[in-house]
């Protein structure tokens with residue numbers, strides 16, 4: 001059952017009517033469901049059952065401390081891409097020893113902080129990065145555990161902006177260079193090969209690209225083991241898609257079958273890096289209608305959330321369902337829902353059949369838990385939204401709305 005049901009025509013988060021939150025906290029506001037977050041996390045561990053993978057939640061999808069703390073409490077580890085994310089994880093009570101660090105541009109300072117904290121794996125994305133990590137390891141008198149992120153060169157069939165495993169992509173080491181790099185790493189005193197890693201893209205809605213990529217990567221893992229590299233971990237990345245409108249991504253059970261089948265002969269401990277599939281459908285963005293605007297060409301609904309609050313539609317032409325907090329009856333017309341930001345791409349929902357929204361009414365963008373708040377900005381000097389976490393009948397603000405004076409914090413006039 002959805003954690004955002006209509007009850008008597010009112011949209012709820014679990015047992016809390018969303019208009020109550022909007023009235024108390026204002027809009028725009030992100031609202032997350034503890035039950036949905038918990039269920040999504042447990043579904044992964046249950047689907048993989050005996051394989052007991054390390055589930056490293058991908059922090060970039062939603063880095064709110066309350067969410068990190070929740071996943072840490074469920075036994076989760078973390079997938080980070082910056083020193084800032086490491087600091088957040090630790091601040092939220094996450095374990096460094098269950099944290100993996102990816103990204104093509106880690107600085108030596110970030111590597112040093114992560115190595116000193118004792119993270120599980122550096123997912124290294126180039127030969128020069130491996131040398132830098134080696135230098136950091138030697139400086140700290142430690143061997144930094146690493147996995148090469150290899151690029152399996154498989155088309156994930158997702159939006160081109162979120163595909164990462166293509167030959168032309170900036171991510172990972174070319175597949176055919178991996179064996180040589182692992183061999184060279186044996187001479188480096190500041191690193192030790194501990195695993196192998198890949199991630200082909202995000203919002204994957206088909207299992208065949210994953211099957212193909214993991215088949216290649218599992219083969220490489222076995223080859224490296226045969227060459228006496230002491231690998232332990234096979235990190236299969238994240239990427240499982242969710243339903244925004246009519247997509248039919250693999251279920252988590254189907255995903256687990258594909259991953260387990262492709263990797264069963266490796267003997268490796270699996271590391272998973274799910275982001276969107278854990279938080280995407282666990283969050284909504286509340287917004288209030290400011291104006292109706294009709295031009296000869298169109299009906300526009302101007303809302304108080306903009307592309308600075310929810311960037312996905314502008315950046316990826318992403319679809320988020322747009323629904324009223326109080327159910328409405330009537331004839332639908334085609335509406336473009338737009339934000340206040342001075343950009344033509346600030347269209348949050350395009351050509352939607354809606355009972356014409358009226359000024360003052362409350363709506364929600366659904367499936368906004370992943371890459372919503374974490375990609376929000378202050379563009380147009382707009383304070384970023386508040387965030388609320390619901391748990392049953394209870395709710396609390398887990399991030400205050402930014403204040404106007406926060407906008408120039410650190411600036412000098």
Ligand code: LLP
Pocket residue numbers: 058061079102162164199201202203204237238239240273274275276277312316370371
């Ligand atoms: N692991 C690595 C190495 C990644 O690069 C990513 C996402 C993940 C895990 C988590 O992937 P997920 O399970 O969330 O698909 N902002 C875009 C998505 C960018 C994904 C970047 N990497 C969006 O809003 O669709």
